[in-house]
Amino acid sequence: xxxxxxxxxxxxxxxxxREGYASIGVPVSGAxxxxxxxxxxxxxxxxxxxxxxxxxxxFCAFEFLSETIICISGGHFSPKxxxxxxxxxxxxxxxxxxxxxxxxxxxxxxxxxxxKNGFLTAQVLKSRSFFQNITLxxxxxxxxxxxxxxxxxxxxxxxxxxxxxEDHFESQKIACYNGPEFDALEAFQKEALVKQVFxxxxxxxxxxxxxxxxxxxxxxSILTSAVLPGTVQLTPSGELIVLMRDCQVTGGYPxxxxxxxxxxxxxxxxxxxxxxxxVLK
Amino acid sequence: MDKIPSYKPFGKQAILIEWHxxxxxxxxxxxxxxxxxxxxxxxxxxxxxIVGYHxxxxxxxxxxxxxxxxxEILQSIYKxxxxxIKTPHFLWEIPVCYNLEFGVDLEEMTLKSRLSIQEIISxxxxxxxxxxxxxxxxxxxxxxxxxxxxxxxRKPTPRLKVPKGSVAIGGQQTGVYPSSSxxxxxxxxxxxxxxFDVTKQQPCFAAAGDKIKFxxxxxxxFHELEKEVAENxxxxxxxxxxx
Numbered sequence: 348x349x350x351x352x353x354x355x356x357x358x359x360x361x362x363x364x365r366e367g368y369a370s371i372g373v374p375v376s377g378a379x380x381x382x383x384x385x386x387x388x389x390x391x392x393x394x395x396x397x398x399x400x401x402x403x404x405x406f407c408a409f410e411f412l413s414e415t416i417i418c419i420s421g422g423h424f425s426p427k428x429x430x431x432x433x434x435x436x437x438x439x440x441x442x443x444x445x446x447x448x449x450x451x452x453x454x455x456x457x458x459x460x461x462x463k464n465g466f467l468t469a470q471v472l473k474s475r476s477f478f479q480n481i482t483l484x485x486x487x488x489x490x491x492x493x494x495x496x497x498x499x500x501x502x503x504x505x506x507x508x509x510x511x512x513e514d515h516f517e518s519q520k521i522a523c524y525n526g527p528e529f530d531a532l533e534a535f536q537k538e539a540l541v542k543q544v545f546x547x548x549x550x551x552x553x554x555x556x557x558x559x560x561x562x563x564x565x566x567x568s569i570l571t572s573a574v575l576p577g578t579v580q581l582t583p584s585g586e587l588i589v590l591m592r593d594c595q596v597t598g599g600y601p602x603x604x605x606x607x608x609x610x611x612x613x614x615x616x617x618x619x620x621x622x623x624x625x626v627l628k
Numbered sequence: 629m630d631k632i633p634s635y636k637p638f639g640k641q642a643i644l645i646e647w648h649x650x651x652x653x654x655x656x657x658x659x660x661x662x663x664x665x666x667x668x669x670x671x672x673x674x675x676x677x678i679v680g681y682h683x684x685x686x687x688x689x690x691x692x693x694x695x696x697x698x699x700e701i702l703q704s705i706y707k708x709x710x711x712x713i714k715t716p717h718f719l720w721e722i723p724v725c726y727n728l729e730f731g732v733d734l735e736e737m738t739l740k741s742r743l744s745i746q747e748i749i750s751x752x753x754x755x756x757x758x759x760x761x762x763x764x765x766x767x768x769x770x771x772x773x774x775x776x777x778x779x780x781x782r783k784p785t786p787r788l789k790v791p792k793g794s795v796a797i798g799g800q801q802t803g804v805y806p807s808s809s810x811x812x813x814x815x816x817x818x819x820x821x822x823x824f825d826v827t828k829q830q831p832c833f834a835a836a837g838d839k840i841k842f843x844x845x846x847x848x849x850f851h852e853l854e855k856e857v858a859e860n861x862x863x864x865x866x867x868x869x870x871x
Binding site: 366367368369370371372373374471472479480481524526527570571572573575577578595596597598602605606607608 | 636637638639640641642644646649650651675676677678679680681682683685687761762763764765766767768770806807824826831832835836
């Protein structure tokens with residue numbers, strides 16, 4: 348078990364999310380950056396579907412009530428055990444009463460804390476991913492006690508460390524395909540979409556990222572239809588919204604682009620005022 | 629009616645199938661039957677289906693490497709005669725209290741139209757609505773069939789918190805908020821029924837293709853039913869539909 352001493356700004360349990368419930372309007376959810384969450388699980392020899400903690404913006408603290416091994420991946424929030432800095436992408440043995448803290452951010456927007464055999468909070472509609480009105484909580488609170496998987500002391504304690512693809516955090520190129528309404532755009536609008544450098548506005552969260560720069564357009568709204576994580580919507584006011592993992596299942600704005608899964612993971616590690624360009628595949 | 633759908637790639641893991649741009653119950657039936665048939669033949673490849681007013685989106689487990697081939701397979705499935713597929717649909721009767729306590733926009737709506745509050749209520753509860761699909765929020769039903777006399781523009785500024793169970797009209801649509809959320813629709817009443825409950829085997833009782841009828845109840849009845857729902861003693865009145 349792990350006790351939440353300080354929950355931070357936006358800390359939630361996430362796994363691979365809920366597929367198969369779109370017909371009742373349930374979003375997919377799941378880790379925003381699956382590249383990093385998968386990596387943390389893989390280093391611990393966990394299964395891919397084991398739940399991890401997603402920590403956005405750092406500044407939180409946890410106390411281990413039992414021993415286990417952990418691995419942290421994703422953005423860098425100066426993780427420390429009992430005040431001693433620890434490495435990312437590394438198996439780390441922790442003991443009862445150890446305190447793990449996350450502080451200021453040096454790169455990335457979200458980090459993942461994986462524990463041996465995953466977090467075991469309640470599974471609702473086949474997933475442990477927090478989501479309002481589906482799971483009891485949508486965010487962690489101070490004092491929460493989180494059940495974790497069984498740890499057998501015989502588990503290989505060697506400090507496996509894995510290198511990550513640096514491009515994942517640094518790339519300014521967000522790869523995408525034409526969206527279903529891409530061809531409704533005029534040539535100059537299509538060109539603007541790929542030439543313009545876009546800036547992430549402060550309205551960015553697990554549901555979507557709004558961008559600062561606008562693409563003026565006269566596109567009619569569409570009959571409400573499917574949207575997916577990674578769909579880029581263009582609003583009548585010219586604003587672009589990149590939908591992320593917690594997005595609704597349907598929407599009514601034209602869908603001009605569709606991000607690759609890698610691009611969603613990369614965007615998940617960008618924050619307010621970061622810039623990037625769309626690159627069409 | 630031109631019912632032949634068109635197919636478009638939607639990223640690398642989805643295919644968007646679109647019918648003509650219309651809100652049409654016949655298209656809905658065609659779409660739902662096609663969905664059943666695809667489910668039978670391609671279920672091992674598909675993780676989810678998203679239904680819209682005139683579109684069906686198939687989400688695949690893996691990247692689709694050859695769209696042309698996959699679309700041809702879907703087209704051949706569509707050519708089959710699946711008109712015999714009959715998914716049972718239900719008519720659900722939803723009690724609604726149109727008291728001004730909940731219908732906070734009713735008075736303003738009478739000023740924007742020639743209808744009295746009583747007329748708005750009787751028009752709204754006279755119709756049988758078709759559930760086209762569920763989206764926006766878990767358990768939010770997109771209903772077709774609103775009386776054109778009841779088309780009211782959305783409010784210029786959305787409310788930050790519309791209470792759970794609110795029955796509302798937005799543009800040419802009517803619906804029920806399954807949970808409290810921000811929303812810009814005109815509030816005309818409230819139902820004590822849960823439209824989304826994860827503790828139930830079926831978190832949302834309704835499905836695309838079902839019908840909904842709103843039945844007016846008094847404030848007293850509302851509070852009684854609210855108690856019955858909370859104690860799990862209430863079951864929604866439903867009728868099996870035959871076509």
